[in-house]
Amino acid sequence: MKIKKIIFALALCLIIFTGCQNNPKNNDKANDAKKVSETSEEITIIDAVGREVKLPKVAERVVLENPLPARLYSYINGTDKVVGVSPREERADIRPYALANPEFATIKACGGGNNIENYEDVLLQKPDVFFASNKEDAAAYDKIEEQVGCPVIALDGGRDTMFDEKTYESLYNIGKAVGKEDRAKEVVDYMESIKEDLHNRTKDIPQDEIKTAYAGGLAYKGSHGIEGTRGNYQLFDAVNVKNVVDTDKDGLVEVDKEKLIEWDPEYIFIDLASISLIQEEYNKNPEYFEHLNAFKNNKVYAQLPFIWCQINYDTAIADTYFVGKTCYPEAFSDVDVIDKTNEIYEFLVGKGVYDELAAETFGGFQQITLNDFRDNKFMKVQK
Structure with a gap:
């Protein structure tokens, strides 16, 4: 009889243990932990001037130095996650991205003219990444990185007016930094489909x-x-x-x-x-x-x-x-x-x-x- 009780107790423990292992809530927690682990993995980006930039995780707070980064970013992610912009964004004028996203005008303007020049304002926004453009060389971006206290990614709009590989690379890098790689691919594919359509209509x-x-x-x-x-x-x-x-x-x-x-x-x-x-x-x-x-x-x-x-x-x-x-x-x-x-x-x-x-x-x-x-x-x- 005593042996039967011991066997019953062991069986009960095994059932409880197995139940815990198969509990959907426990599985959800495990999956959540896995997601956190995946999104927390370091991201490495080669930017427009060949710098290797590392982000510890997908960026949640973004600062955009001037209208070029703002425009490219808007194609990928609208104004989501943006916590700092140049004063230029306070007036929409005839830039389509600014007209379509009036929220740009309400985001913290970090001093300067067309470009952000007040890096103390940037620091106060505690950004995870700073998108910049139009500097002479890699050293200029390195210097900004020292001043803003976060990774700086150089973007390039390309030398052609449209359909430029440099533009595409910058779009992909934005997507990678903010976890929107699928959207970046959609944008590039769309531009390439437009290029093909224009060509096919007039090639003959x-x-x-x-x-x-x-x-x-x-x-x-x-x-x-x-x-x-x-x-x-x-x-x-x-x-x-x-x-x-x-x-x-x-x-x-x-x-x-x-x-x-x-x-x-x-x-x-x-x-x-x-x-x-x-x-x-x-x-x-x-x-x-x-x-x-x-x-x-x-x-x-x-x-x-x-x-x-x-x-x-x-x-x-x-x-x-x-x-x-x-x-x-x-x-x-x-x-x-x-x-x-x-x-x-x-x-x-x-x-x-x-x-x-x-x-x-x-x-x-x-x-x-x-x-x-x-x-x-x-x-x-x-x-």
Whole structure:
């Protein structure tokens, strides 16, 4: 009898022990512990200047040095986890990411102008990571890291306007740092699908049907007159439009105005960031514009400003669809440019903001005529 009691007690203990082991709550605790362990693993990132940056865990508190990191970050994670920005974010102007995410204006501004310059403010935010850009070398980022007391990741927007591997690398690094790697891949895949779509629509256009065009008044560190343009202009390249500018120089170039008459492009696209300045140019010398065949033939169009606090990739892509639709309407017959623009903004920044941009830029995408200039349609409005 005594032996039976001992056996019964041992069996009962075994049942209890086994039950504890199989208890769903215990399993949940074990899984939670595993998740914590996984998300707490050190993250190693090779940033845009080749620095090896280590984060002890997925970042929960993020500071963005200037509009480039803010823009790229917004494509990946909106404003979530952001605890510090540059004072530039206090005014939305015509940056789509800022218009779509007005919360940027309520986040702590850490001193300076377009860039954060008050590193004491950054320290007070206790960030897990600081995203920065536009420094000369790795040493500059190392110095910032010493001052802000957290890992600093250098980002690079790339040398091309769109579809640049450097841009993609920066998007992936943001995703890795904040645990949004799947979203980063979605964004890169989306941009690559856009690139392929633009190419496929225009790749088979016969050589003798390729349109010639000129982009004037392109913004770069402010607005420019009709002579402000680019030699390497990806918005034309992406849709098989020939740029008449005969230089391969990167970035903004100022051409002789008489060269534009000599080149005589079929189409002219004017950046709305500079349209008021070009209106003033017309008022001073209307005869010049009247010599341009694009104006004579009503083939002058306005595009949204895509360089504003550096490149707004979403707007550049939207402008490219506008260029394609204008020059090759049959190839883009199924595209409503405004709908497409809002689709691009919706995917990248979370909201279609074309109407807001158009309201700030004399109506957005449009044809421009000599009569528009004669009527002073584009005189700058004093606010």
